[in-house]
Amino acid sequence: MENKEKGSFVGSVLLSSPVWDAEKLKKDLLDEWNISVPDEEEADNDTIVFEADNYMVAISLMPAPVPAGEAEYYAKSNYFWKGAVDAASEHQAHILAAVVGGRENDPFEAGKLYVKISSACLKQENALGIYTSGTVFAPEMYCAVAEDMKEEEETYPILDWIYFGLYQTEGGWNAYTYGMRAFGRDEMEVLDVNANPQELRDYLLNLVYYVLDGDVVLRDGETLGFTADQKLPITRGQGVSLDGITLKIGYPG
Numbered sequence: 001m002e003n004k005e006k007g008s009f010v011g012s013v014l015l016s017s018p019v020w021d022a023e024k025l026k027k028d029l030l031d032e033w034n035i036s037v038p039d040e041e042e043a044d045n046d047t048i049v050f051e052a053d054n055y056m057v058a059i060s061l062m063p064a065p066v067p068a069g070e071a072e073y074y075a076k077s078n079y080f081w082k083g084a085v086d087a088a089s090e091h092q093a094h095i096l097a098a099v100v101g102g103r104e105n106d107p108f109e110a111g112k113l114y115v116k117i118s119s120a121c122l123k124q125e126n127a128l129g130i131y132t133s134g135t136v137f138a139p140e141m142y143c144a145v146a147e148d149m150k151e152e153e154e155t156y157p158i159l160d161w162i163y164f165g166l167y168q169t170e171g172g173w174n175a176y177t178y179g180m181r182a183f184g185r186d187e188m189e190v191l192d193v194n195a196n197p198q199e200l201r202d203y204l205l206n207l208v209y210y211v212l213d214g215d216v217v218l219r220d221g222e223t224l225g226f227t228a229d230q231k232l233p234i235t236r237g238q239g240v241s242l243d244g245i246t247l248k249i250g251y252p253g
Contacts, residue, residue: 006184007107009114010098011132013121014071014091018063020124022048025059028120035116055101055110057117063093066131075129075136077165084136087129094131095121107183108156108212112149115157119146133163134178134242162208164201165241173197175204176241183212186247191240193251200251207249218247226252 022045029035037050046061065071075088099114101107118130122139129136137160145160162179171192180187188211190204207224210216218224220236232250239246 005181007101007105007110007182008099009111009132009182010096011114011118011130012062012066012071012094012096013118013124013130014066014087014128014136015093015095015124016090016126016128018061018093019126020061020095022061025120025124028123029117032120032123033116035113035120052113053109054105055099055113057113058096058098058100059117059121060096061093062096065091066094071131071136074131074134077163077167078135078137079166081129081136081138081141083138084129087138088131088136091128095124095127097121111161111182112157115142115146115149115160118160119143133161134165135163156209156212158205158208158212164204164208166197166201167241168197173200174241175200176239176246177204177208178242180208180211181244185211186218186236186245187239187242188218188247188249189239189241190249190251193253195251195253203251204249218249220247224249 026037029037035052037048048059050057071088075084078084097117099110099117101110119142122130122143127139129138130142142160145157148155149157162177165176165178167174172194174191176189177187188207190200218234220234222234223231224234225231230252235248
């Protein structure tokens with residue numbers, strides 16, 4: 001069954017004040033990514049809706065924080081950026097950015113377009129960070145990953161698409177992905193392992209790249225191996241680290 005979230009990308013650029021410079025945003029989209037926003041496609045001063053490469057793009061200024069304290073809650077998971085919680089706590093408004101494609105569209109192209117749109121939004125002077133893929137990212141980090149696409153269009157901005165969560169329990173270190181469902185794939189988890197957390201994260205990152213770049217489907221009950229003797233179990237079922245169905249992947253060692 002096709003994942004309902006496949007091909008759709010949405011996030012919120014957190015703002016320190018409930019204003020934006022729509023003209024600067026349009027200029028940044030054109031200058032940075034050669035994305036032109038037709039003036040006649042604008043709905044009003046606070047919303048920009050247009051079509052780009054057969055995808056619908058909607059960018060809206062929301063003059064209030066992200067509802068239900070979501071940004072503040074999920075910012076706590078970003079172990080890479082100590083300022084994530086402060087950015088989430090301080091934001092007074094947000095720019096809601098979304099890219100939506102039909103079933104016939106390529107989620108990879110939709111995802112690239114979304115990163116371009118979001119990185120342009122992050123160039124607003126009052127931008128604090130971006131809440132997307134289950135956490136709050138620093139503007140500099142997010143835009144640096146996006147910049148790689150300028151060097152090579154085929155580059156996948158995986159670190160902007162997918163968040164790699166890490167946490168420790170009595171059983172050991174745990175890692176999970178957040179963002180795979182946008183590509184019609186199950187999220188992945190590695191649970192209760194005795195591992196260096198950086199190496200565990202890198203292992204999961206390599207798995208994601210292997211699955212997305214190689215169009216590989218991991219199935220329940222099968223095994224995964226990167227050497228002739230390696231047989232890492234794959235189990236599909238209810239998630240432990242996050243809601244929904246996930247793939248639990250074995251860890252070497």
